[in-house]
Amino acid sequence: MILYSTRNREEKADFRTAVMRGLAPDGGLYMPDSLPKMPVSFWQELRERSLRGKARILFDLLLADDFSENEREEIASRAFSFDAPVVSLDERTHVLELFHGPTLAFKDFGARSMAAMMSVFARKEGDTITIVTATSGDTGAAVAQGFHNAPGVEVYVLYPSGQVSPLQEKQFTTLGGNITALEVNGTFDDCQRLVKDCFADKRIREARQLTTANSINIARLLPQMIYYIHAVAGLLPDGKNVSAEGGLARPVVCSVPSGNFGNLTAGLLAHRIGLPVRRFIAATNVNHVVPDYLSAGSFHPKPSLRTISNAMDVGNPSNFDRMLDLYGHDHQAMSRDIQGAWFDDPQTREAITDVWNRYGYLMDPHTAVGYLGSRQHTAENEQSLILATAHPAKFPETITSLLPDVLETPDQLLEAAAGRKQSIPVEADLDAVRDVLLKN
Numbered sequence: 001m002i003l004y005s006t007r008n009r010e011e012k013a014d015f016r017t018a019v020m021r022g023l024a025p026d027g028g029l030y031m032p033d034s035l036p037k038m039p040v041s042f043w044q045e046l047r048e049r050s051l052r053g054k055a056r057i058l059f060d061l062l063l064a065d066d067f068s069e070n071e072r073e074e075i076a077s078r079a080f081s082f083d084a085p086v087v088s089l090d091e092r093t094h095v096l097e098l099f100h101g102p103t104l105a106f107k108d109f110g111a112r113s114m115a116a117m118m119s120v121f122a123r124k125e126g127d128t129i130t131i132v133t134a135t136s137g138d139t140g141a142a143v144a145q146g147f148h149n150a151p152g153v154e155v156y157v158l159y160p161s162g163q164v165s166p167l168q169e170k171q172f173t174t175l176g177g178n179i180t181a182l183e184v185n186g187t188f189d190d191c192q193r194l195v196k197d198c199f200a201d202k203r204i205r206e207a208r209q210l211t212t213a214n215s216i217n218i219a220r221l222l223p224q225m226i227y228y229i230h231a232v233a234g235l236l237p238d239g240k241n242v243s244a245e246g247g248l249a250r251p252v253v254c255s256v257p258s259g260n261f262g263n264l265t266a267g268l269l270a271h272r273i274g275l276p277v278r279r280f281i282a283a284t285n286v287n288h289v290v291p292d293y294l295s296a297g298s299f300h301p302k303p304s305l306r307t308i309s310n311a312m313d314v315g316n317p318s319n320f321d322r323m324l325d326l327y328g329h330d331h332q333a334m335s336r337d338i339q340g341a342w343f344d345d346p347q348t349r350e351a352i353t354d355v356w357n358r359y360g361y362l363m364d365p366h367t368a369v370g371y372l373g374s375r376q377h378t379a380e381n382e383q384s385l386i387l388a389t390a391h392p393a394k395f396p397e398t399i400t401s402l403l404p405d406v407l408e409t410p411d412q413l414l415e416a417a418a419g420r421k422q423s424i425p426v427e428a429d430l431d432a433v434r435d436v437l438l439k440n
């Protein structure tokens with residue numbers, strides 16, 4: 001696969017280069033240079049395949065030039081090793097549960113895919129790849145869990161001491177092995193600055209092949225197409241009645257709880273290669289710069305506001321440039337495919353209670369925002385597919401304040417809570433971080 005930068009279509013890179021760089025040298029984001037368009041029959045034939053089988057088929061379709069057949073199989077089986085079931089609340093409301101991985105959130109799929117791909121690169125080059133990343137909580141957990149035991153990759157997670165919730169801290173400090181947690185005596189901003197400083201430091205760069213694991217990496221984005229394919233293919237009817245919308249009596253509208261819009265962008269890419277989805281709903285909390293763009297046609301980033309769906313508290317979404325690029329900066333074209341919707345915390349709380357009372361189904365605050373979006377924008381003759389991005393047990397305060405006694409804690413959280421924290425305390429300066437990186 002060849003990729004180009006959203007800042008300049010002539011700035012191209014092969015897949016490996018794009019993955020190792022993260023950002024293009026001109027600061028743009030990488031986008032696939034060309035995508036195949038598959039007929040409806042192609043998606044219908046996938047209906048009976050497992051999630052991992054579908055992953056393999058997508059990798060065959062897009063990454064055949066970049067990985068051998070064995071490598072594609074290895075990546076699919078490492079990254080798509082847990083299921084993403086679709087739960088139907090009623091005949092036209094479906095929930096795609098993306099939270100059965102180690103950190104109970106959809107980011108596990110992207111993080112594990114990227115880890116598997118980097119392991120393949122490291123093996124081919126006979127070198128070790130070092131990931132340095134800063135976290136205020138969630139990202140660190142997904143990256144650490146995703147890369148845990150990935151051969152040829154070492155991960156350093158920098159986090160601000162005392163400023164990460166105890167359970168989140170456990171999710172990335174109890175793993176050991178190739179995951180080292182650096183507990184920084186400073187703030188999250190210090191951690192981010194230190195990561196930048198590591199990349200600028202000659203001695204570290206000479207000693208280690210450094211890369212980042214941030215959410216804009218194309219290796220995290222592309223594999224996220226797979227669960228859309230998985231869910232939509234599963235809804236397609238049998239038989240030869242094949243129309244542009246998959247022969248569905250009720251076409252599918254996907255509602256995506258969004259923050260940096262990586263998840264939604266992956267859905268748009270799946271749509272581009274022909275997956276029969278009628279429309280998308282970009283559902284946000286009060287950080288609604290993208291819904292505002294969709295309704296008004298102008299984009300105004302803002303400082304983020306804190307909400308109970310905090311993984312979507314983003315005021316300047318990093319993947320918005322990719323969305324603009326996909327639609328050639330044509331606002332009308334984008335708003336034909338995507339509707340915006342946003343909701344505040346009281347509405348989100350009410351939705352959690354309402355869904356529980358109505359269906360006996362428990363949603364986390366992010367998924368509840370997606371549910372509200374689908375309620376607002378799905379017509380009678382359509383069906384909605386809501387992406388459930390996190391397990392409700394990740395948000396015990398919110399859930400138990402609304403619905404005491406219904407929350408069950410999954411094994412993943414119990415295991416992390418029982419683990420022993422291992423971290424290396426460091427001062428918030430480059431010398432201290434360099435010492436650790438060069439000594440290990």
Ligand SMILES: *Cc1c(COP(=O)(O)O)cnc(C)c1O
Pocket residue numbers: 105106107138257258259260261262263264311312366389390
């Ligand atoms: C990261 C995250 C989101 C937002 O996903 P984007 O791809 O950034 O839009 C939504 N829900 C949860 C639980 C998340 O962790």
